[in-house]
């Protein structure tokens with residue numbers, strides 16, 4: 001079974017194009033089992049603002065008090081997940097929305113409870129439910145909400161959650177779908193990036209903000225042996241004429 005993990009950023013859920021869904025369906029028809037892991041950063045921010053709570057980030061991770069956690073889960077599971085599932089269904093893809101914490105799917109631990117509150121990283125993925133859905137031809141759509149082994153809810157960055165799912169399922173491909181065509185430098189898409197080249201772009205400030213956890217997760221997934229790891233746009237087709245369009249991460253160091 002070839003698994004394709006698609007991380008769909010909150011920045012793009014509302015803007016996914018027709019040709020994006022055509023690309024997903026093309027890959028399904030080629031035999032890939034597709035699982036979506038999604039974010040919802042912009043929706044969480046706007047609800048926090050409505051509640052007069054200022055969003056605070058440290059190194060791309062949202063400081064998550066108990067009050068913030070409630071809003072994070074509400075928006076991820078109640079809004080972003082619903083929108084993505086509905087759009088997939090409208091395009092003929094049989095989608096099932098799940099919270100990452102359902103059926104003990106994603107379990108993890110606090111990263112730094114004193115500094116970040118309920119922010120976690122995933123330590124274990126239970127693939128049972130996902131595999132059951134694949135067998136029946138369903139496409140799981142999963143939030144990055146996870147729990148500790150003692151059952152406390154954790155807010156996990158969606159790029160990192162997608163990376164953990166890709167590793168656990170031994171996925172063939174992991175695609176990070178976002179609102180830009182790939183990693184850009186001077187306005188141009190970089191078609192291929194090695195680890196050293198990526199680190200140099202972080203160092204010189206060409207890669208910043210939400211792109212940092214994305215490229216770091218992409219590299220960690222690549223280093224676990226997942227063959228095709230890319231950042232692609234959800235605004236257009238990302239797979240045409242058997243070719244992917246975006247930034248591909250490569251283990252080959254160029255000389």
Ligand SMILES: Nc1ncnc2c1ncn2[C@@H]1O[C@H](COP(=O)(O)OP(=O)(O)O)[C@@H](O)[C@H]1O
Nearest residue numbers: 009010011178180182183184206207208210211
């Ligand atoms: N070198 C870069 N190339 C492209 N986008 C970049 C780069 N560095 C930072 N970014 C920013 O990263 C954003 C995508 O990350 P983010 O907003 O977290 O998206 P998502 O919600 O898809 O995870 C882009 O819209 C852009 O503003």
Ligand SMILES: CC(=O)N[C@@H](CCC(=O)OP(=O)(O)O)C(=O)O
Nearest residue numbers: 010039040041061062156157158
């Ligand atoms: C810990 C942490 O930062 N969690 C993220 C989870 C959502 C997310 O990652 O959404 P995007 O993919 O749209 O950025 C957050 O609270 O925003």
